[in-house]
Amino acid sequence: MNLPATVPLRPAGHALVEALIAQGVETCFGVPGESYLAVLDGFHEHRERIRFVACRQEGGAAFMADAQGKLSGRPGICFVTRGPGATNAAIGVHTSFQDSTPMILFVGQVASDQRDREAFQEIDYRQMFGPGTLGLAKWVGEVHSAERLPEYIARAFHTAMQGRPGPVVLVLPEDMLTVPIKQPVLPRVEPVRAWPAPGSLRELRSLLLAAERPVVIAGGSGWDTESCAALQRFAENWQLPVACGWRFQDTFDNRHPLYAGDVGIGINPKLAARIAAADLVIALGVRLGEMTTNGYTLLQAPRPRQKLVHIHAGAEELGRVYAADLMLQAQVGCAAKALESIAAPMAVPWSAETAAAGAEYAANLVAPEVLPLDMAVVVKTLQRLLPPDTVYTNGAGNFSGWLHRYCRYPGLQHHGRTQLAPTSGAMGYGLPAAVAAALLYPERTVLNLAGDGDFLMNGQELATATGYGAKKLISVVVDNGTYGTIRMHQERDYPGRVSGSDLFNPDFAALARAYGWHAESITETAEFEPALARAIAAGTPTLLHLRLSADVSTSRTTLSAIREAATRRAAAG
Numbered sequence: 183m184n185l186p187a188t189v190p191l192r193p194a195g196h197a198l199v200e201a202l203i204a205q206g207v208e209t210c211f212g213v214p215g216e217s218y219l220a221v222l223d224g225f226h227e228h229r230e231r232i233r234f235v236a237c238r239q240e241g242g243a244a245f246m247a248d249a250q251g252k253l254s255g256r257p258g259i260c261f262v263t264r265g266p267g268a269t270n271a272a273i274g275v276h277t278s279f280q281d282s283t284p285m286i287l288f289v290g291q292v293a294s295d296q297r298d299r300e301a302f303q304e305i306d307y308r309q310m311f312g313p314g315t316l317g318l319a320k321w322v323g324e325v326h327s328a329e330r331l332p333e334y335i336a337r338a339f340h341t342a343m344q345g346r347p348g349p350v351v352l353v354l355p356e357d358m359l360t361v362p363i364k365q366p367v368l369p370r371v372e373p374v375r376a377w378p379a380p381g382s383l384r385e386l387r388s389l390l391l392a393a394e395r396p397v398v399i400a401g402g403s404g405w406d407t408e409s410c411a412a413l414q415r416f417a418e419n420w421q422l423p424v425a426c427g428w429r430f431q432d433t434f435d436n437r438h439p440l441y442a443g444d445v446g447i448g449i450n451p452k453l454a455a456r457i458a459a460a461d462l463v464i465a466l467g468v469r470l471g472e473m474t475t476n477g478y479t480l481l482q483a484p485r486p487r488q489k490l491v492h493i494h495a496g497a498e499e500l501g502r503v504y505a506a507d508l509m510l511q512a513q514v515g516c517a518a519k520a521l522e523s524i525a526a527p528m529a530v531p532w533s534a535e536t537a538a539a540g541a542e543y544a545a546n547l548v549a550p551e552v553l554p555l556d557m558a559v560v561v562k563t564l565q566r567l568l569p570p571d572t573v574y575t576n577g578a579g580n581f582s583g584w585l586h587r588y589c590r591y592p593g594l595q596h597h598g599r600t601q602l603a604p605t606s607g608a609m610g611y612g613l614p615a616a617v618a619a620a621l622l623y624p625e626r627t628v629l630n631l632a633g634d635g636d637f638l639m640n641g642q643e644l645a646t647a648t649g650y651g652a653k654k655l656i657s658v659v660v661d662n663g664t665y666g667t668i669r670m671h672q673e674r675d676y677p678g679r680v681s682g683s684d685l686f687n688p689d690f691a692a693l694a695r696a697y698g699w700h701a702e703s704i705t706e707t708a709e710f711e712p713a714l715a716r717a718i719a720a721g722t723p724t725l726l727h728l729r730l731s732a733d734v735s736t737s738r739t740t741l742s743a744i745r746e747a748a749t750r751r752a753a754a755g
């Protein structure tokens with residue numbers, strides 16, 4: 183990009199919008215505030231090249247920016263006002279942190295001459311989001327000098343994308359945004375990528391040659407078309423079974439014979455046993471967090487029984503919990519391409535094990551019929567009727583287990599990311615993520631699977647979908663009248679003592695219609711396919727409301743079975 187050495191004077195708020203355009207941003211999400219009027223005016227000034235999507239709550243807006251970051255690989259952008267706006271948005275920052283999603287949250291701040299007085303809605307964002315707080319922003323910057331705004335923005339983009347990607351918070355004092363500046367914006371930032379050293383690849387080859395039961399766990403952020411294809415070729419060269427980390431299921435094509443399933447909540451017990459019995463685990467891009475390690479037991483912390491190779495872009499992730507036998511600090515894209523180049527032998531001793539892992543994955547897709555409304559059939563029908571490039575989104579709750587178990591996500595080399603799901607376990611993520619996907623990629627179909635509790639955490643974003651003209655967007659709400667996950671834990675630990683987990687629900691279909699959506703309610707399996715066909719044909723966002731009994735708990739068991747087992751355990755002392 184050729185930049186003029188000087189540009190006409192314009193308010194810093196306008197320059198900020200120009201800088202976003204220079205970074206390739208076409209859509210930003212947010213809720214307006216009087217603290218950043220000069221930026222909103224910049225959006226008006228440049229409305230032909232960039233749009234500001236006004237959301238209904240900052241939590242929804244921040245989740246939309248997270249979804250944008252996941253789908254594009256570049257920072258999703260969210261604007262919020264000070265105090266209440268920033269606190270509402272915190273859930274999205276936390277999710278981007280745990281999910282390693284590149285994201286930038288811009289926060290309007292009180293004027294500089296009012297700082298430190300606890301002025302109206304004032305918060306010190308470095309303390310609130312600061313890296314010292316473990317798990318909020320990767321970096322928090324406050325722009326005190328309008329002239330240095332371009333520098334701060336470039337740094338925010340670098341920081342959000344480099345190493346372990348994550349969220350950055352940039353704080354914008356109100357008076358700074360109105361200062362006229364003549365600094366040009368900086369050119370588009372590309373992340374610096376680290377490659378694995380040749381010596382470590384030789385070590386990895388030796389570990390593979392010495393192994394008898396290796397398993398790959400792939401996931402994390404930073405994957406793209408080329409690196410996913412390279413991972414597949416590496417796996418094919420070595421006939422390796424590949425599992426995907428929790429909620430990174432589109433890292434490896436789920437229809438490929440080497441796919442072994444996903445590692446997370448609700449893991450196929452056969453896959454868990456296989457990983458536990460492996461003699462070599464290659465963790466590629468995943469964080470090896472609590473969910474992906476089944477509470478640090480699949481891989482015993484801090485020294486696993488299996489030999490462990492951990493490849494991650496963030497130096498701080500390597501050796502954070504596990505004393506791996508080999509640690510490679512490399513961006514996943516570079517690592518996958520390097521792995522592909524490691525010479526494989528003509529035959530490997532574990533081919534039969536790999537085939538068995540694939541067979542176990544296939545067997546896990548089969549489920550006994552459930553009456554009257556079968557969630558396994560619902561997910562399989564979705565996959566049969568919806569286009570292969572459909573983006574599937576979900577928030578948190580047991581309902582997501584059906585999607586994770588039965589949905590066969592294509593590897594992202596085929597259609598880009600097809601799974602948007604929070605490893606932070608944040609309820610309310612799925613609907614705004616789906617709205618963002620539908621607005622950013624209107625040619626693709628977007629399917630949100632939501633729990634009744636989960637859905638209403640951000641149900642207000644139905645209005646954003648309608649207001650901005652989303653079309654190929656379907657939300658399936660699994661209504662079992664309870665915060666079912668919590669009820670499940672209660673029945674396990676305090677059988678029969680229901681407390682705080684019952685829900686009063688609205689008529690979800692009527693609610694959606696009030697927002698201008700098409701909507702239907704469904705009580706039996708046979709009604710689902712025709713309703714979905716009508717949703718696909720509707721040309722307008724559609725909500726399908728599934729009415730289930732609270733007893734429907736997970737894809738493997740019911741509440742009554744959990745309660746009975748817990749009661750028996752208690753009686754046996």
Ligand SMILES: Cc1ncc(C[n+]2csc(CCOP(=O)(O)OP(=O)(O)O)c2C)c(N)n1
Pocket residue numbers: 578579580581582607608609610632633634635636637660662664665666667668
């Ligand atoms: C924002 C947030 N609040 C609370 C929780 C704790 N939590 C996890 S699952 C769950 C219940 C989810 O209920 P629902 O959406 O109805 O799905 P179900 O479990 O019934 O399938 C709760 C309250 C959470 N993960 N996120």
